[in-house]
């Protein structure tokens with residue numbers, strides 16, 4: 001088990017509907033030291049890829065994305081689910097449907113932060129059905145930027161997200177891959 005899998009075993013809990021609660025260190029209270037290590041792991045994996053921007057979506061993607069940006073020495077952009085009053089620039093927008101929350105959000109970023117010369121690393125906290133990562137990659141496409149990789153903190157491998165993203169041609173790297181949450185037990189994939 002790696003450092004993250006150990007932490008999930010120690011502090012995660014399984015809720016109804018195949019949901020893993022990790023609010024002790026990732027989705028509500030944030031363990032900054034753990035995020036730093038996560039950022040270093042993503043940076044090590046994508047170091048050679050000439051990444052120029054890290055992109056994520058609010059809220060829980062921000063912490064791992066910021067530490068990844070710190071390790072790579074590049075800016076971090078988070079897509080917003082609601083338009084900010086200060087967003088006066090031209091916006092890149094796309095719709096993201098959440099199967100988990102059963103809501104569609106219009107996510108946006110200002111077009112001034114992404115250009116056709118950008119090599120983007122997409123970071124997110126969870127990969128379930130892949131809609132958030134796909135939406136972020138659409139925003140990059142609209143800007144003419146290249147998505148060079150997708151880094152996920154916790155992948156629910158029993159859901160369809162990885163397959164969808166790989167079929168679309170993306171390089172997906174997950175730090176913890178969960179094979180099953182059945183019977184309130186977290187089972188990890190042994191093969192990565």
Ligand code: G4P
Nearest residue numbers: 019020058059060098099100126127128129130131132161
């Ligand atoms: P997808 O993006 O891979 O398609 O996933 P899905 O729509 O099913 O999930 C939407 C939201 O639910 C995401 O948060 C995702 O992080 C979260 N999520 C999915 N599965 C789990 C889980 O097992 N545990 C936890 N804690 N979260 C899960 P979001 O809408 O982007 O919101 P936010 O919480 O980051 O603000």
